[in-house]
Amino acid sequence: MPTWLYGTPSSDCAEVAGAAGGLALASSSTTSSTADDGRATTMSIYKVRVSRLFDRLDTNRDGVLSPDDLRPTANGPSPAQVLVTGFLKAGDSNTDGRMTRDELLSHVDRAITGRSVGTLPPYLHDFADTVFRGMDTDGNGKVGKDEFAQYLKSGNVIDPGATDEFAHLDRDGDGSLTLDDLRAATHHFFTALNDVPQHWLHAAVSA
Numbered sequence: 001m002p003t004w005l006y007g008t009p010s011s012d013c014a015e016v017a018g019a020a021g022g023l024a025l026a027s028s029s030t031t032s033s034t035a036d037d038g039r040a041t042t043m044s045i046y047k048v049r050v051s052r053l054f055d056r057l058d059t060n061r062d063g064v065l066s067p068d069d070l071r072p073t074a075n076g077p078s079p080a081q082v083l084v085t086g087f088l089k090a091g092d093s094n095t096d097g098r099m100t101r102d103e104l105l106s107h108v109d110r111a112i113t114g115r116s117v118g119t120l121p122p123y124l125h126d127f128a129d130t131v132f133r134g135m136d137t138d139g140n141g142k143v144g145k146d147e148f149a150q151y152l153k154s155g156n157v158i159d160p161g162a163t164d165e166f167a168h169l170d171r172d173g174d175g176s177l178t179l180d181d182l183r184a185a186t187h188h189f190f191t192a193l194n195d196v197p198q199h200w201l202h203a204a205v206s207a
């Protein structure tokens, strides 16, 4: 029985895992659609998000995260490189250089769930920093709405309403995002038990 399923009768496990896999095939579907299948709700919403992230990062579709999923980049590590490298360093429990979905989900449970922003694993801060630098194209230390929209576009995120996430991420509502906003958004993505912005992160890992 996968360690990330708590209190679930073992007969449900395969179907819950199947629901997560199904999300991979319909990555543009909304989280709420999983509620159609009552069993899928036994997986916490943040794990559904992380499971989708796994599918996006597994670019060679072999069912594990490894260096083989990473494309070389010209200007320093990409957000996807920061994440996959961080996951492997911190959560590859059997140290075979590959991380399965279950290993990732149990790493999230062990090292991320229940932590504050300040005590997140350092690689998640590096991730937020890397995304922020990518968004702040004019380098003024803030991300404006146009920079945010351009970032989504460059990550091929064209879902209607994706740019509306800006208002949720801009916690003080002053029309620009700070690095702290991005760190908070990263924390929410991996821990929040409610629906939180995720298009920005999808753009980040496909850029």
Ligand SMILES: [Ca+2]
Binding pocket: 057, 058, 059, 060, 061, 062, 063, 064, 065, 066, 068, 069
């Ligand atoms: Ca892979």
Ligand SMILES: [Ca+2]
Binding pocket: 135, 136, 137, 138, 139, 140, 141, 142, 143, 144, 147
């Ligand atoms: Ca800027």
Ligand SMILES: [Ca+2]
Binding pocket: 170, 171, 172, 173, 174, 175, 176, 177, 178
């Ligand atoms: Ca702001």
